[in-house]
Amino acid sequence: MLGTWFVVIVAVIGGSILYDQYKTSEFDDSAVPYIKEVIPEISQWNPTKTKALMASEVVATISEEKFAQAMDLFSRLGQLQSVEEPKFIEVHSGKQGDIGEQTIVEYEIDAKYATGDATINLKLLFRDGLFEIYNFNFSSEALLK
Numbered sequence: 001m002l003g004t005w006f007v008v009i010v011a012v013i014g015g016s017i018l019y020d021q022y023k024t025s026e027f028d029d030s031a032v033p034y035i036k037e038v039i040p041e042i043s044q045w046n047p048t049k050t051k052a053l054m055a056s057e058v059v060a061t062i063s064e065e066k067f068a069q070a071m072d073l074f075s076r077l078g079q080l081q082s083v084e085e086p087k088f089i090e091v092h093s094g095k096q097g098d099i100g101e102q103t104i105v106e107y108e109i110d111a112k113y114a115t116g117d118a119t120i121n122l123k124l125l126f127r128d129g130l131f132e133i134y135n136f137n138f139s140s141e142a143l144l145k
Helices: 002-042 047-052 064-077
Strands: 080-083 087-095 101-113 116-127 130-139
Touching: 002 047, 002 080, 002 087, 002 101, 002 116, 002 130, 047 064
Parallel strands: none
Antiparallel strands: 080 101, 087 101, 101 116, 116 130
């Protein structure tokens, strides 16, 4: 009985690891090149250019003034120096706010900027085989100064 219980637990854990790897590989081939393309664009700290990369449904909910303030805050990081390989976090499928049934793919990216290191949390909306930015955030000690 104890052996059967152990085998079931190992199978569940193994299955969940394999499923996570499948989900990762499903999006990595197209998401990682997209991320490497958009991070330098976002890092120009231009609200207009950044909004052009975002899903229109999301842009419609963002105040121009607050978005400009957020980009001004992030601009304290300075010029982008380098970007590490994006790390897959998870896939969110289902209803996401006001945009209905969608797939959101979440990645974390370590980057170096002129004033210090930052971790970028980037959520991408996957629609019709293409990605658009759904949400992003920068975490860095340089932003606290």
